[in-house]
Amino acid sequence: MDLLVNVDVPDLAEGIAFYTRAFDLTVTRRLGAEAAELGGLPVHLYLLEKPAGSIGAGKEPRRYDRHWTPVHIDVVVDDIEAAFDRAVAAGARAETDIRVGAWGKIAGLSDPFGHGFCLIEFLGRGYDEIAV
Missing domain, CATH: 3.10.180.10 (2,3-Dihydroxybiphenyl 1,2-Dioxygenase, domain 1)
Structure with a gap:
């Protein structure tokens, strides 16, 4: 078994900038244009670019407030x-x-x-x- 931590962000570049500065993480690999894997924690952190208003799990639209x-x-x-x-x-x-x-x-x-x-x-x- 493994644990994956995924965080949706509206803008991948802004997400990478925040998480690398805030926690001294590094981009270990890009997964296409809309996802990145960050290393430096005991688990990898995946940032996934998802637009505000798009539907994820369930029926609730994503919001970033x-x-x-x-x-x-x-x-x-x-x-x-x-x-x-x-x-x-x-x-x-x-x-x-x-x-x-x-x-x-x-x-x-x-x-x-x-x-x-x-x-x-x-x-x-x-x-x-x-x-x-």
Whole structure:
């Protein structure tokens, strides 16, 4: 089994520019004119150019204003303050301050295309600090 993470963007060049700057990813290969594979995370991230208003799964049209979905990406980093600043400088929108819990630090952001993501820095034993 493998895990593929796909992110729809309205403009592939803008998507590549954001994700490579925000997370220091690299384009590992182009998959035609409308898709790119990015490396640098434990899984490859695929950016797929899909126009706003087009239909994906179900009947909902794609939209790139800020939207909520129960599935999102958490990026685990060693230094959340530096990662937060880098993401915002690349064009991310900060939606929360960096919060600290028993297991670590977390900040909520969104990319320029409305997709939410969190930055996480584990402290101590990470989630094991709160495991029961």
